[in-house]
Amino acid sequence: MGAGHNEEKFKAAILLRSESKIWAEAKSEWELHLVYDDPSERACECGHQPIIQICVIRNKDNSNEAEVGNVCVHRFMKLASQRVLSVLKRIRWDLKKSLNPAALDLFARRGVISTEEKDDYLDYWRKRTNLTDEQKNQKNDINIRVIKYADEEAARLIANFAKNGLKPRL
Ligand SMILES: [Zn+2]
Structure with missing residues (x-):
């Protein structure tokens, strides 16, 4: 597990759009906004590519959004995307x-x-x-x-x- 999904890179990208600079706190600012399949080839914030199952996550405090891969949302943020x-x-x-x-x-x-x-x-x-x-x-x-x-x-x-x-x- 973890192959191709760079946890540090993923967290850094999400922290940039979070209010808190502490991961444990920043993580709870985010909620799952939508999930969808996109057959075009994209890359996740972690660097993994291609990703097909896209998760839109939204920051409840500052309304920032990010579109990332399902694997990372599930694994690093424990949101019920799957x-x-x-x-x-x-x-x-x-x-x-x-x-x-x-x-x-x-x-x-x-x-x-x-x-x-x-x-x-x-x-x-x-x-x-x-x-x-x-x-x-x-x-x-x-x-x-x-x-x-x-x-x-x-x-x-x-x-x-x-x-x-x-x-x-x-
Ligand atoms: Zn990822």
């Missing part, structure tokens, strides 16, 4: 599958679903019992909305990143 990426993949494959708490939390923060909808969904997720038709429809509607948002945001972010110049391969 859980969100894999559940989106599962739902794309089968709309009847369920979003997990990590994904529900992220999309509620992004305003894609309301707090009420998140609470209802968490209820369905916990019980795993038979849902009424009305509940099934609500869940289906939320799944469709989340996928649509994730796709549109991904397209926007990829276009934006290309416009600003892709991080050159080293």
